[in-house]
Amino acid sequence: MPATIRDVARLAGVSPSTVSRALSMPGVVNPTTRARVMAAADTLGYAPNKAARGLITGRTGNIGLVVPDLANPFFPSVVKGVQARAGESDVSVFVADSDENATTEIGLVRALAKQVDGMILCSPRASDHELIGLAQETNVVLINRLVEGVPAVTFDNREAMRLAVDHLVALGHRRIAWVGGPKTSWSNKQRMIGLVAAANDNRVEVAPVGWFQPSYDGGIAAADQVVAKRATAVVAYNDLVAIGLLSRLHARGISVPDDLSVVGVDDIAMSRMAHPALTTVRLPKQKSGRLAVELMLGLLEDRDPGSISLRATLHGELMVRASTGVAPDPARP
Amino acid sequence: MPATIRDVARLAGVSPSTVSRALSMPGVVNPTTRARVMAAADTLGYAPNKAARGLITGRTGNIGLVVPDLANPFFPSVVKGVQARAGESDVSVFVADSDENATTEIGLVRALAKQVDGMILCSPRASDHELIGLAQETNVVLINRLVEGVPAVTFDNREAMRLAVDHLVALGHRRIAWVGGPKTSWSNKQRMIGLVAAANDNRVEVAPVGWFQPSYDGGIAAADQVVAKRATAVVAYNDLVAIGLLSRLHARGISVPDDLSVVGVDDIAMSRMAHPALTTVRLPKQKSGRLAVELMLGLLEDRDPGSISLRATLHGELMVRASTGVAPDPARP
């Protein structure tokens, strides 16, 4: 139904090859002819079929993006960053949601791989081994995950946790509970390590509470254990968990921040809407998406590995809001 | 780099055509041969190139989905529904975010149209005219928008508003404020009409407050005008707006639901996390996505229009939570 290159060629009275050249290699074709072709293409509303072009050039002008869960507000921000940067270079983005499932994730990559020039995987759930496998089948850029030899954009998790801890220490907290995310999550591990390191440097205690779903309900589930730890502050794996905590703490009549300070990580939109508004470490989510696309474009540009940077690390920023305050006076039980 | 049909053919010692048939028309090929082909395909990890197949069959096995804003929690739910249903039929989904921009939206559809069998547009921002245009260029299914002659899945907005109004009336409210969404939004119009109709039937007043961004900030912006309307209840265009209202009302010391009851529409995840938890009309978001895919598959199956249903209407469900209560006693100022 839509116009093909042959339709344009016929209307312009030239061969398809000339149309192709007129459109993608200006200068090599006679200006007069070119104008005629352009006019014809215009009246027919012609747009080249990217898939067909991809067959022969090996470049589709598309990239794929897989995220674990679009319902987690962290990811849409990344998606927006990716789409924005991709749009600037005229590449289309195919987004897919893996439902937090490693198998689905791999399946999606395989299904999309042939139709795109490369895949960006955000917080992938697959194993290092599987990711390395994918990376040699197709161009892969990771976000929020570090795997040997695979280009990646990551957040400086150690630094992020240091920001959180320094803030709490400055408020007089000496014992900090930690509500972990999924046990197998790479970023969870990084954050845990960062937290412990920052706590040690400050000579304050860390009380780990275990591993929870990175969701509101995960926070709800963790809250009572947090209280039992008798810490004066708690750092959660991410904002969603922190907001779950806030909710359950409120229900139990525990005052935040008077009895307990709460800190999250991510700074999703919901965090400033929470009661009290959540203190958190803002991660540059959109920027991570933009950067991932840039790495990808670099990968595609020169196949020569080593000539471009394969790593980018982004820094977080502490957003102090109402969920943190000075530690309760220990003299006052 | 990845295996082609020719590689498989060579390994199995047959021609490419046989491989093609073995894979997609079982029964027409000798079981022994078929087994050999399957084995070869397996060892090579062969998967047909959908784009190439699409060239000749006219079917790519992909569908596109455009939403206005992935950061609005309403849309990811729809996306998940679409992906789930599509996955069951082995079709891949390409998701794109139009940034609430009609021009971007159209551009995305055009860019994707050639690489997919059809496009699902959720809450499109484009004009009826433009949508009709798109619908004759490619297969289009709409969600949450009704346009003459274009297949669509919609929510019963009138009924939704009636549920909200009946609930409030039962609680004794006689004057209901209405915080509208974007002026040009189709669903906003429908909800406004539904609200007024339900109010008239119940002989209660409606006090419209104007049009606002369908976001948290939109709710914040509307709150003071709502208060000035001296209504005892307010219905917001959607939950995001309602939650914004809650926040600003709280800041002003207005008690919800004692002074003012608040009702939203959508039932996004955030609504039950709000303080107080938001009473709202739940719309079956995932289901709308699933259904849209089903309409699309029907469209693709038989090109014969008229043989399949082109319309589906989904019903909402009232979720009573803590943000609504009995109307304050008018005798007690």
Added chain:
DNA sequence: CACAACACTGCAACCGATTGCAGACTCGCC
């Protein structure tokens, strides 16, 4: 045993684009 019917399989064309190569034409210069 001859011949028809049938089940499989391969050849070749095609989908919509790109591109190496060669042919046609123009132009300039001797």
Added chain:
DNA sequence: GGCGAGTCTGCAATCGGTTGCAGTGTTGTG
């Protein structure tokens, strides 16, 4: 006028598949 260089254009092959048609081999029947 003839020749070489240079510019532009078209032919045909190709990408990875699918499919109509024809050809081969096997089987069944008279």
